Amino acid sequence: MNHGKCVWIVRCVLLAGLLCLNACAMVGVSRIKLHESVNERRGDVIGTGRLSDRSVQSLNVVALNADDCERAFDACVETVLHSSGLTDEQRLSALSELWLARAIRSDRSKIDAEMSDQTLDAFLQAGRYAYAYLFYTKRQPSERSFELRQVQVIGFYNFSVQRVVTRFFQELPHLDKQWTQTQLAGWTVMRPEAGPKSVESTAEPTEPVELLSASTLRFNGLRNVYRRDGFGSEFVAVAPPDKPDNDVPWREPDYASMTGALLFDGTTLNDVLATRQVRVLVRDPYRDDSVTVAGREVPLAANFTAAYGVWLARSGFASQSIRSLLGREGGIKTPRVFLMQPYDPNRMTVIMLHGLASSPEAWINVSNEVMGDAELRRNYQVWEIYYPTNAPIAVNLANIRKALDTTFRHFDPSGKARASNNVVLIGHSMGGVIARLLVSSSGDRLWSVIPTRADLSPAKKARLRERLSPYLQFTPMPQVTRAVFLASPQRGTPYAQHTLARWFGNLIRLPANVIKEVASVSDLIKGDSESSTPMRIPNSIDNLSDKDPFIMAAADLPMSPAVRYHTIVGVYTPPGPLIDSSDGVVPYRSAHLDGAESELAIPSWHSVQETPAAILELRRILRLHTAAHSTAVSWSSEKSPSRNVAATANSWLPTN
Structure with a gap:
């Protein structure tokens, strides 16, 4: 074979190789069903057990992936926290979901079992980053009202609240009646300050004997479950039953709707990210439609059916x-x-x-x-x-x-x-x-x-x-x-x-x-x-x-x-x-x-x-x-001799 022919063959091989390389670098496209697209965008660690697309994208920006973060969690968190390639909203929302994923993986307890301090800390971390995203980034929550990401982060926060408040309730029997603060999992949990009540009780408040997460309850026989979306997690507070010698004709509710929230100390973003101090807030959703957080009034989450459903289910009325x-x-x-x-x-x-x-x-x-x-x-x-x-x-x-x-x-x-x-x-x-x-x-x-x-x-x-x-x-x-x-x-x-x-x-x-x-x-x-x-x-x-x-x-x-x-x-x-x-x-x-x-x-x-x-x-x-018969509704300060479960809940978590 002569030299010119060999050169020609080599050139052809090189050209074919270059064409193959270009072909491999080209972008492909396929189509999926519309509902699958919606599920992918809405999916997150709570609903699917996997990180959301937005968190995965944030990890990609800093050259990480979900597997990297699972293998070396601390290093992953540090990279996301300090990388200059992410905005505050991207950073905080991703950190909230990462900590929540860690908490869910380690939360091997059943509904009423006590969780470990490691798991409690992870839920508190997830709640804090979600709280910082909602109230301490440049944009107001109202400016993101149409964004799916904010809905997801509210979900991260409320899920964390549900697990933290449940764990905290289990700790209450070990606390002194006059407690003002306590240490849990390396965090200082502050007792909320008691404020004026719209309806005061002359009876001695009693501690609830049970706290049920409303989101985990399902009811047969009730046509609808009425909720209000918002800030916080919904619970049913269960009071001790009336004493056998209680012969008065009225019976106040032994099951009451309650909404819990976590407030993290600090007035700036850096303060909130550095704090290890948290307050537990309790509200009666029948009396409060909203709550003021970080100087902003936000709607309060509520479940108006769960307490009623539990009361009926446990009543024994049928027989x-x-x-x-x-x-x-x-x-x-x-x-x-x-x-x-x-x-x-x-x-x-x-x-x-x-x-x-x-x-x-x-x-x-x-x-x-x-x-x-x-x-x-x-x-x-x-x-x-x-x-x-x-x-x-x-x-x-x-x-x-x-x-x-x-x-x-x-x-x-x-x-x-x-x-x-x-x-x-x-x-x-x-x-x-x-x-x-x-x-x-x-x-x-x-x-x-x-x-x-x-x-x-x-x-x-x-x-x-x-x-x-x-x-x-x-x-x-x-x-x-x-x-x-x-x-x-x-x-x-x-x-x-x-x-x-x-x-x-x-x-x-x-x-x-x-x-x-x-x-x-x-x-x-x-x-x-x-x-x-x-x-x-x-x-x-x-x-x-x-x-x-x-x-x-x-x-x-x-x-x-x-x-x-x-x-x-x-x-x-x-x-x-x-x-x-x-x-x-x-x-x-x-x-x-x-x-x-x-x-x-x-x-x-x-x-x-x-x-x-x-x-x-x-x-x-x-x-x-x-x-x-419409009249302006204004909460009365008149004392009412009432033993209600809202007051009962406030005996251990008083409202601000």
Whole structure:
């Protein structure tokens, strides 16, 4: 082969090599599905277990990758912290996620187990860098409101808060009651300064016995979970149960919503990055929509469903309500007034009464929807009445009225608070009958239901009247100005006389106090003859019959002219005239009330209160009531004798 040909071959080989090198350096492109693209951009160490794209990019800028940082974490953090190639926002957000990834990897504990100091330190570091990003970089949080990165960093912060506050709660039993600061994992945890409270308690505060992270709870049976996104992590604070000798009719919530946050000392970015001092902040989200942090007012995170859901899940109402109906051991004997939130003198009160064989569980979604509606939540607090449904209506009416009067006097002795005026009553089924009687005047119309002998002496007649007056003579509750009756048999129902209902009614045992009262009344009625037949008192199922003397006499009692009222009825029977319809238990003719401000018929079985249409109607009515009685809400300094869980939580983490 001659020299020229060899040179030509060498040149061709070199040219081919250069072309291959250029081909390898070219950029390729492929397409992925849109949802995969969104998942990649939104993914981070919390959701996927891997660093987010933004943190990976920041590491690439300083010639690092995720594997490098996992192998040599301290060196990686130092490089990211001091490299000049990153902005403060890139640096701080990446450091927050790196520390959070380290904390999650080392957090091998289960939900309630105690975490190690190393893990606690990592969560605090992650929270501090996120805190610095949010409040100590050049741009205001509002300037990044549309940026996904800020949403991710808020998530890093709130996740860290959740784990730190949980760990701190586990430390509380080891601290002195008067503690001001304590050392944990090389950090100084400062006790927040106690500030003025909107509602003060005269009772001794008690420490919660349990703290549940709301984000880890899932509920069956609740249609919606209502939250408010914002700063901090949501919890449920669990107070010790009431003492067995606590015979007052009201029950304040043993489960309360709480939001926790971490505040890191310092007034500049360098101060915050150097500090090892942190304060734990606690807020009641029902009273605080926002919180001031580093001179900026930011929205406060909240969960308005979790505490309610835990209360219902642990209540045991389902079986207890049946025991109460049958008069068996373990049932309740007197009405109770359950406050769904800590008492607030500046919110109007909604009182809910369940029906036969039921309990507060009848209002599962109704209460949740009221508390979940921001406008209604600002203006109302919910009380739920729980009463023994085996007792006659007249007995429950008197006892519920007494329980409510006592509760109002306890929380508002002057009766001038917004909570004690323009009250709304909501009753379902038998609870609706009782609710109507709570706003009605009896006069002397109900005495005809008591069979008395013509030969009774004047003295016995006077004693009989004195004994029965609490049950047969009443006036409207002055606090109530609106009522809603749902599927309520105001004129009774023929179904109470059906064979199955009568068989079930025969299983009911009346409360012992009612039997005793009946025996004494029966003795008075007998007159001088000892051969008279003992008096039989009807139970609750008897009372609901359209042939029952009490329900017939009470049907036309006049309601207070100060009360506006509404009806919601179910229509379950086949299509036809509304007047002939029924919800399967209560005929329309019985549930209908002349003079109602509104009436809504909903295709539904008897449990109409749980239908979305009924809940929407209740929300409409409550908004209407708010508009009619709107006043500026300002937190009162009036002392209220309240043992609420917000105050309970503040006994170990007081608010600023």
